Amino acid sequence: MSQRNLSRLSRPSALRARAGVLAAGLGVTMVAGAGTAFAATSGDAPASPAGSSVSAGAVHQQAAVQAKAADAVQSKAAADAKKAAAWTDPVKKYTLSAKFGRGGSMWSHKHSGQDFAVPVGTVVHAAHTGTVVKAGPNGAGDGPAYGNAIVIKHKNGTYSQYAHLSKIDVGIGQSVKTGQKIALSGNTGNSSGPHLHFEIRTTPNYGSAVDPVPFLRSVGVKV
Template identity: 65%
Template sequence: MSKRATFQHSRRPSVSRVRGAVVAAGLGTTMVLGAGAAFAAGAAASAPDAASLVNTAAAESVAKQATVQGKAAQVAKQAVAKKAAEAKKAANLATSWEAPVSHYQLSASFGNDGSRWAHKHSGQDFAVPIGTRVEAAHSGVVVKAGPNGGGDGPAYGNAIVIKHSNGMYSQYAHLSQIDVRIGQAVQTGEKIALSGNTGNSSGPHLHFEIRTTANYGSAVNPVMFLQKEGVTV
């Protein structure tokens, strides 16, 4: 064998060595890939599921929105109920009547005779202390207010006359203080004056009349009128 042939033969790796290297390389690759896959699997197992996070966040958002909307609906419902109650109260005030004072005793009645009156008594007297709150018996507009009976004469002292929507009038006399003015609108139960003992009066009381006009001489029995309106005095 020549030297050249010997030299070329010595440079060729043996088949067994090549096969060993390939096997070793394959094992190494397999180990590396296996370790990577195992790491990826572990990471995937330990990391939160993205879809679950999205679903949870969406559910929480919907729940918050529902809570806010529920509170807003409750507030709106309460506002509607309040307006309805106020409207009902206003309607009741517009149609209801009441006695002009509270905690009273009835004294001189409508139609009584006596030396204190030029004619028969034209109203109903409510015996109350001076300074008792006097209220509008019904909603209306003040048409008389002042001394001298508001224009009906000195016997009434300080007096008020209110015109009502049904065409009737109410009068309040012998007052110690007047708290309304002519042209003022008042509601049922609104404070309009304080009782007193002014004018032709034998003692502290409120003289109350129901009239068909604003002027003296048109009075009707106020107790019977109030009874027809559902008020017992």
């Protein structure tokens, strides 16, 4: 075979060899690219989705805190409303003494309230939410026999009266809540010993009293 023919035969072989080298190089590049892609997917998640997840969790947590706070506010409002609707004893740790309607030389008429025997200086509480309509000496206008006295008007149309007080802590026009301290018990006025004289009235004035014990029991107070 001539030298010319050999030269023609060798050219395709060289081309095939070069193509093989290029193919091999391309394969390496593809493998490297695949490795890079795998590394990207096998590492940590992208920052943006992770940030979104944390943000959503924080929002849910904040919503839960706000809901809890709202429940607490509602519970307090319900408790305050219940307390406002309730009645309580005007004093604590007492002994019932002279009863309503009792007669005798101690009174010009029959006894107009219920006496709670307590030491001088015992805290006197508002029996129910209301507004002070009378407060002062001379029975707050009902006569010297009551000594220092207070009358509170309640929304249900009744009035409570507290007499023989040693100290008055509220004034006319003041709003008070159930159980609020309004005075200290004493022995002022026509009194044979330290006690609180307590009345339930249908008006703010003397002469309209009803028996306070059955009334208090009717509104849930254990007397």
